[in-house]
Amino acid sequence: MIVKIEFNYETDTGYMICPSKVGKNVRQLQRDFDKWLYNRENNHPYWELALIDEDGNELYGVCFNAEAFVYWLNNVRFNKGKKVARLIEIPNKTPKKTIRF
Structure with missing residues (x-):
């Protein structure tokens, strides 16, 4: 699943790809x-x-930034050695969810 990550104080938008279980x-x-x-x-x-x-x-x-959220997902929340999320430059599909910080 692709998740769009927006920040109120920046114009930068990040995109994260993760399993549907995480994105949901x-x-x-x-x-x-x-x-x-x-x-x-x-x-x-x-x-x-x-x-x-x-x-x-x-x-x-x-x-x-978005990198911190992905770091937390991979190293704190789901810390069993398998990476559950990663940042991507440009999504090849429309993001299914958007979160804002």
Whole structure:
């Protein structure tokens, strides 16, 4: 199944190909990804230092793209060694689903 991945803050659109079983649940997977992404206890490469307050505390935000969602699917959610999703340049079929970040 082909899934279109759009971002509100970018003009870039990504496309992911995955099994129908994964694509059918892509919106729930997106919600689970968001919980993982914004959980400060998770050490992932998408954290960016946003600012250091006057007390010296570091405050972080996240910076990610479609590649981060595919990484999470393949390495966190479905981590049994088999890749369930990959990004593609230009789909040869119309995407069946669209998710937006």
